[in-house]
Amino acid sequence: MASRADTEGPVKYDEAQLKLLSLLVSKPELKDAAATKLAAVAEELEKTVSSDTGMTDVEAPVPVPRSVHHELLQKVPEEPSPIKKLKNGFVGFKSHYFEKESDLFEPLKTGQSPKVFIIACCDSRVSPDTIMSASPGEVFTLRNIANLVPPMEEAGKLHSTSAALEYAVLHLKVEHIIVKGHRACGGINALMTSEPDAEPATINGARSYIGDWMAIAAPARAKTLEECKGKDLDTQLRYCEKESVNNSQRNHI
Numbered sequence: 001m002a003s004r005a006d007t008e009g010p011v012k013y014d015e016a017q018l019k020l021l022s023l024l025v026s027k028p029e030l031k032d033a034a035a036t037k038l039a040a041v042a043e044e045l046e047k048t049v050s051s052d053t054g055m056t057d058v059e060a061p062v063p064v065p066r067s068v069h070h071e072l073l074q075k076v077p078e079e080p081s082p083i084k085k086l087k088n089g090f091v092g093f094k095s096h097y098f099e100k101e102s103d104l105f106e107p108l109k110t111g112q113s114p115k116v117f118i119i120a121c122c123d124s125r126v127s128p129d130t131i132m133s134a135s136p137g138e139v140f141t142l143r144n145i146a147n148l149v150p151p152m153e154e155a156g157k158l159h160s161t162s163a164a165l166e167y168a169v170l171h172l173k174v175e176h177i178i179v180k181g182h183r184a185c186g187g188i189n190a191l192m193t194s195e196p197d198a199e200p201a202t203i204n205g206a207r208s209y210i211g212d213w214m215a216i217a218a219p220a221r222a223k224t225l226e227e228c229k230g231k232d233l234d235t236q237l238r239y240c241e242k243e244s245v246n247n248s249q250r251n252h253i
């Protein structure tokens with residue numbers, strides 16, 4: 001059978017590009033392989049150009065018409081959505097970890113007995129299990145804005161932190177409690193850059209809860225302003241991130 005080049009002459013750059021894009025629309029799983037081959041072609045062409053002073057053999061690429069290019073790119077499936085990526089991660093966890101580490105997971109089917117309770121910030125960058133390389137069942141964890149422990153209160157019923165402390169200490173009988181602060185905490189930034197006596201903030205007319213929550217760390221703010229008087233905001237933030245942990249530790253004693 002005669003090839004296309006035999007019958008119609010050399011392949012044009014724009015036609016080859018269109019053909020590749022069309023292929024990736026129907027077979028997106030080939031994107032990685034295509035990327036590898038394109039990188040190799042680019043490297044080879046670069047060598048050809050640098051070793052050939054004539055350079056006339058290298059035909060200038062003819063771009064695919066913008067409208068066609070745009071339409072095709074729209075059809076190429078994008079990267080997995082955040083939810084899809086997490087689902088894939090869970091499937092990978094099950095097949096590569098859960099199903100192969102029966103010594104670890106078998107006892108966890110009937111209960112947990114962590115030795116450590118960690119109170120950490122909601123911040124997506126500082127997941128305790130991840131950054132401390134903890135295994136499932138190793139740490140009991142509570143996360144809230146700025147890793148705060150409120151003072152014990154008799155009134156009210158919405159005691160998330162107190163309930164977690166009660167369960168960790170009385171039922172799980174943990175041996176250690178860690179309040180884990182972190183650098184560049186948005187909650188601490190909000191605390192240090194807002195007026196504590198200001199009216200409660202609102203979002204589209206509804207009350208914002210962050211100010212009330214961060215008021216738990218007001219003593220840390222006051223001490224920071226006292227100890228870091230005249231210093232820049234960054235210094236104050238670093239100090240308050242640590243002092244807020246001290247404040248939370250005092251609150252849970």
Ligand SMILES: [Zn+2]
Pocket residue numbers: 121122123145146147182184185186187188
């Ligand atoms: Zn934080």
